[in-house]
Amino acid sequence: MGELLRELEEERSRSASMKGHFNVLEQQLSDARSSAQFQENMARELKRELSKITQTFTSQVHSLEEKISQLVSEKELIYGELKSTQAKVQDEASHRQSLEAEVLRLKRSKTDNCVEESKTLCGMVRSGSGLGSEAFMHKSGNLKETLASQRVGLPNVLALLKSEELEVQIHAVKVVANLAAEDINQEKIVEEGGLDALLSLLETSENTTIHRATAGAIANLAMNVSNQALIMNKGGARLLANIASKTDDPQTMRMVAGAIANLCGNEKWHAMLKQDGGIKALLGMFQTGHTDVIAQIARGLANFAKCESRVISQGHKKGRSLLIEDGVLSWIMANSTMFPPSTRRHIELAFCHLAQNVENSRDIIITGGIKELLRISKESSRDDARNLAKKALNSNPAFLKEIQ
Numbered sequence: 001m002g003e004l005l006r007e008l009e010e011e012r013s014r015s016a017s018m019k020g021h022f023n024v025l026e027q028q029l030s031d032a033r034s035s036a037q038f039q040e041n042m043a044r045e046l047k048r049e050l051s052k053i054t055q056t057f058t059s060q061v062h063s064l065e066e067k068i069s070q071l072v073s074e075k076e077l078i079y080g081e082l083k084s085t086q087a088k089v090q091d092e093a094s095h096r097q098s099l100e101a102e103v104l105r106l107k108r109s110k111t112d113n114c115v116e117e118s119k120t121l122c123g124m125v126r127s128g129s130g131l132g133s134e135a136f137m138h139k140s141g142n143l144k145e146t147l148a149s150q151r152v153g154l155p156n157v158l159a160l161l162k163s164e165e166l167e168v169q170i171h172a173v174k175v176v177a178n179l180a181a182e183d184i185n186q187e188k189i190v191e192e193g194g195l196d197a198l199l200s201l202l203e204t205s206e207n208t209t210i211h212r213a214t215a216g217a218i219a220n221l222a223m224n225v226s227n228q229a230l231i232m233n234k235g236g237a238r239l240l241a242n243i244a245s246k247t248d249d250p251q252t253m254r255m256v257a258g259a260i261a262n263l264c265g266n267e268k269w270h271a272m273l274k275q276d277g278g279i280k281a282l283l284g285m286f287q288t289g290h291t292d293v294i295a296q297i298a299r300g301l302a303n304f305a306k307c308e309s310r311v312i313s314q315g316h317k318k319g320r321s322l323l324i325e326d327g328v329l330s331w332i333m334a335n336s337t338m339f340p341p342s343t344r345r346h347i348e349l350a351f352c353h354l355a356q357n358v359e360n361s362r363d364i365i366i367t368g369g370i371k372e373l374l375r376i377s378k379e380s381s382r383d384d385a386r387n388l389a390k391k392a393l394n395s396n397p398a399f400l401k402e403i404q
Contacts, residue, residue, distance in 0.1 A: 154179065154185075154188055154189065154192055154194075155192055157172050157175050157176060157179075158172075158176065158189075158192055158193060158194050158197055160172035161173060161176070161194075161197045161198075161201060162197070166207065166210075169201075169210065170207070170209050170210060170213060173198070173201065173210060173213040173214050173217060174213045176189060176194055176198065176217050177213055177214075177216045177217035177220060180194075180217050180220035180221050181220045183223075183224070186220070186221055186223075186224050186227060187224075189221065190221070190227060190230065194217075195218075195221060195227070195230055195231065195234070196234070198214050198217050198218055198221075199218070199231075199234055199235070199236055199239060201214045202214045202215070202218070202236075202239045202240070202243060203239055203242075208247060208249050208252055211243050211247060211249075211252050211256075212249065212251055212252040212255050213255075215240060215243065215252065215255035215256045215258075215259050216255040216258070216259075218231060218236060218240070218259045219255055219258040219259035219261075219262055222236075222259050222262035222263050223262055225266060228262070228263055228265075228266045228269060229268075229269070231263065232263065232269045232272050232273070232276075235276070236259075236263075237260065237263060237269075237272065237273050237276040237277070237278040238276040238277065240256050240259050240260055240278065240281065241260075241276060241277035241278055241280070241281035242277075243256050244256045244257075244260075244281040244282075244284060244285050245281065245284065248288075250288050250290035250292070250293055251292075253285045253288055253290065253293045254290070254292045254293045254296055256281070256285070257282060257285055257293055257296035257297050257300060258296045258299075260273070260278045260281060260282055260296075260300050261282075261296050261297070261299045261300030261303055262300075262303075263278065264278075264300040264301070264303035264304040264307070265303040265304075265307060266307065267307040267308060267310070267311050267317075270304060270307070270308060270322055271322065273304075274322050274325070274326060279304070279322070279323065279326040279328065280326055282297045282300050282301065283297070283326065283327065283328065283331055285297060286331070286335075291339070291340065291343070294339060294343055295339075295340075295342065295343045295346070298339070298343045298344075298346035298347045298350065299346050301323065301328055301332070301346070301347070301350040302346040302347070302349045302350040302353070304322075304323055304350070305321070305323060305349070305350040305351075305353035305354050306349065306350075306353050308321060308322070308323070308353070308357070309353040309354070309356045309357060312356070312357050313356065318359065319359055320357075320359045320360060320363070321354055321357055321359070321360050323350075323354060324354065324360055324363050328350070328354075329351075329354065329360075329363055329364065329367055329369070330367060332347055332350060332351045332354075333351075333367045333368060333369065333372060335347060336348060336351060336372060341381055345380070345381065345382050345385060348376050348380055348382070348385040348389075349382075349384070349385055349388070351369070351372060351373075351376070352373070352376060352385055352388035352389050352392060353388065355369065355373055355388075355389070355392035355396070355399075356388070356391070356392055358396060358398070361396060361398040361399065362398075364399075365398065365399075365402055370393075370399055370402045370403065373389045373392055373393050373399070374389075374393070374403075376388075376389040377389035377390045377393060
């Protein structure tokens with residue numbers, strides 16, 4: 001019994017020990033299961049994150065591939081356009097060279113027909129029927145025939161105004177000036193941008209020959225009323241006055257004075273012409289003493305005074321003459337008998353037209369103009385000047401009082 005009890009006790013002790021061990025194992029198993037569940041959850045979360053990252057990466061790769069494809073297409077397009085542009089530039093350069101060569105050939109061909117450069121554009125002055133018409137014509141028949149046969153078209157000639165070769169540029173301006181002397185060509189020149197190109201040259205070029213030829217071309221275009229509006233609105237009078245103030249070349253002054261004189265033949269632009277310095281430019285060029293320049297100055301003043309007198313007599317304008325405000329009356333009184341008959345006639349006409357405006361009476365009397373009117377009424381070689389002087393004397397009470 002004692003032995004059995006001892007064995008039973010030992011069995012109980014082992015049983016308790018095994019039960020404790022079992023509890024430990026059971027706890028370890030529970031811990032292991034919890035750990036496995038956590039790891040499984042973590043794995044699922046990581047898998048979801050990886051899926052998102054993979055999708056984003058795949059989208060970015062596709063986007064980059066599309067951009068690369070687009071850039072490659074644009075590169076090919078730009079390359080194609082570049083090749084096309086290069087071809088066009090080469091063609092234009094070749095065409096320009098051929099045109100420049102043709103112009104130079106024309107220049108050589110007309111050498112025998114031109115007078116020397118000092119006589120201005122190898123040309124002559126043609127006086128039209130009215131005070132406002134003066135064309136600077138070219139003598140070279142060969143050049144006109146060539147242009148008439150369209151060997152060199154107007155657009156090509158105008159393109160040569162931008163040539164980097166000064167000789168080509170100069171000759172192109174002369175060709176345009178010659179073309180502008182013909183009424184039939186003037187509208188086409190303006191439509192093709194010739195006037196803008198000429199005004200640009202007048203503003204940017206520092207070459208005297210360019211100034212001279214360009215002013216001549218503008219003078220020819222200024223014979224047309226619609227062109228006068230364009231020239232004035234584009235600042236042509238200001239540019240001409242600026243050239244007049246900078247040059248000491250008589251032939252350039254002659255062309256500038258001729259252009260301004262033609263603009264003086266339109267009363268609509270008198271105020272702007274005065275404001276832009278056109279009248280002062282005319283008087284300033286008198287200092288050259290050159291007969292041809294002074295002839296253009298006198299013609300311009302006669303144009304201005306005649307147009308102004310007409311609108312005043314028609315009742316469209318009142319007030320003292322704009323010419324008097326710029327000192328023209330004093331200039332006329334000092335120079336009315338100093339020059340050849342044609343120039344003197346224009347000076348006399350300008351003075352007589354000023355005398356038709358009663359608002360100018362006081363200025364004319366103060367400067368001794370009554371004596372000059374009396375002289376013109378008796379001694380002038382032209383009937384129109386004598387008649388205007390008599391009309392002014394007989395119709396103005398202030399003048400009649402001075403005579404008495």
